[in-house]
Amino acid sequence: MVLRVTALSKSYGDVAAVDRISFHVRRNEIVGLLGPNGAGKTTTINMILGVLEPSGGSIEIQGLNLARRRRQALARTNFAAVYSPLPGNLTVYQNLRVFGLIYGISDAARRIEALLEEFDLQRFRNVRCGVLSSGEQTRASLAKAMLNNPDLLLLDEPTASLDPSTAREVRRKIRAVATHGKGGALWTSHNMYEVEDVCHRVLFLSRGRILLEGDPKTLPREHGKENLEELFITVAREPLSLEER
């Protein structure tokens, strides 16, 4: 098991942002974490990344308890999020070099060259990230996310600013990493076509709780919906109608 989340909670005063959720990500599995804005997706990801302390529950990454063995657990994790671009005042290469050291990559120079090529970033290697287009910045963030060949890859709307062609290519690369290596991925997206294409399993979050879980290809029909987008809209607008089932 790459990731095991058990009874995870986060409260701010009386408000439960995440309410005792449990789920897991298996090896070579891509799990979609879906839900409307404010459902608790990013809060969950922040807790898994160790930058937000849970109010309760536990997180294990490759069997390592995050609260007790933070450094070892996070050394096996990496992430890319649309709201957390790499520092714009360093070049692509400099950013990768700095994060290569932080993650303790051996033979970092070769790894960086391979990632620059894989994400089509060679011509931007000496360009400051701040002047890249949003799509190029996303590719740079993804290259950073792959630096340590993570066991657990967390992706918060990784293709949000990419054109359809680049997004497809990026999905292919992430899928190749997540399904052929030793790890798995947790993926959030508002693009239901993408989720259906990439994810093996999806979790629908609503008001901090997991409302539905299943195969994105069959889940909509199981709940009387035409497709994943319709199911998403129902989760966002009428979550109680699904809870009652």
Added chain:
Amino acid sequence: MAFKRIAAIVLRYFYLVRGSFARFLPLFAWVAVDIILWGFISRYLNTVAAPGFNFVPALLGAVLLWDFFIRVMQGVTTAFFEDVWSRNFLNVFATPLSIWEYLAGLVVSTTTTSAIGLAVMLAMASAIFGLPLLIYGWLAVPFLLVLFLFGIALGIVGAAIVLRLGPAAEWFVWPIPALVSPFAGVFYPISTLPGWMQSIARLLPPSYVFESLRSILSGGGAPVSMLFCAGGLVLFDVALSCWIFARVYRHAVRTGLIARYSAESIT
């Protein structure tokens, strides 16, 4: 602590300084201006004051040491602000990097930059104004060490203030040396101060450095007990500053401020 992770923070700062004239120039420009200003003031005072007392080592030497402390403190805070300005907290802290490694990286970064400032000041003060570098003898080493450590301590406290209160709080940090200087007795003996200010001065390690400096110049030598007091106090200050930063960081992780830092407050 892992050397590689500390090196990452240092390398990040090196890249920034190397690639930016606006970051490189202040490493020595403002201290150079200070040395020139106070050098001429010292030279002028030598012409109007009673003969026999040399203001250059007393005044210019004190300015040099005080500017060194300011460079160290601002070196730590500026290296920290780089992550604030580039909104880099999530990238940095969602990694195996511990806060001790992060702080160590900031300290090593500022050691290099403040050494550049010190070298420029020493070169100018001795070449232009004839500051006798060896006049303080071997005591120059503990003087510099105490001021360096005090700069580290206040720099870490400054970083904690900004981490706790948000990016706008950096304006609380810049004036800290100016607030401390009246109590530190940079230019006058502590006995000049009223009683309550003397009580505060006794808690500040730099006050012992500047008292010792004046004692040496007046031919009295430096009481070793003063240096021990300064050493003990400054080690306590460094430990206290690290504890404060750790507490503030933990608060930021508990409330989610690290992940949403630009909001300045979660409540």
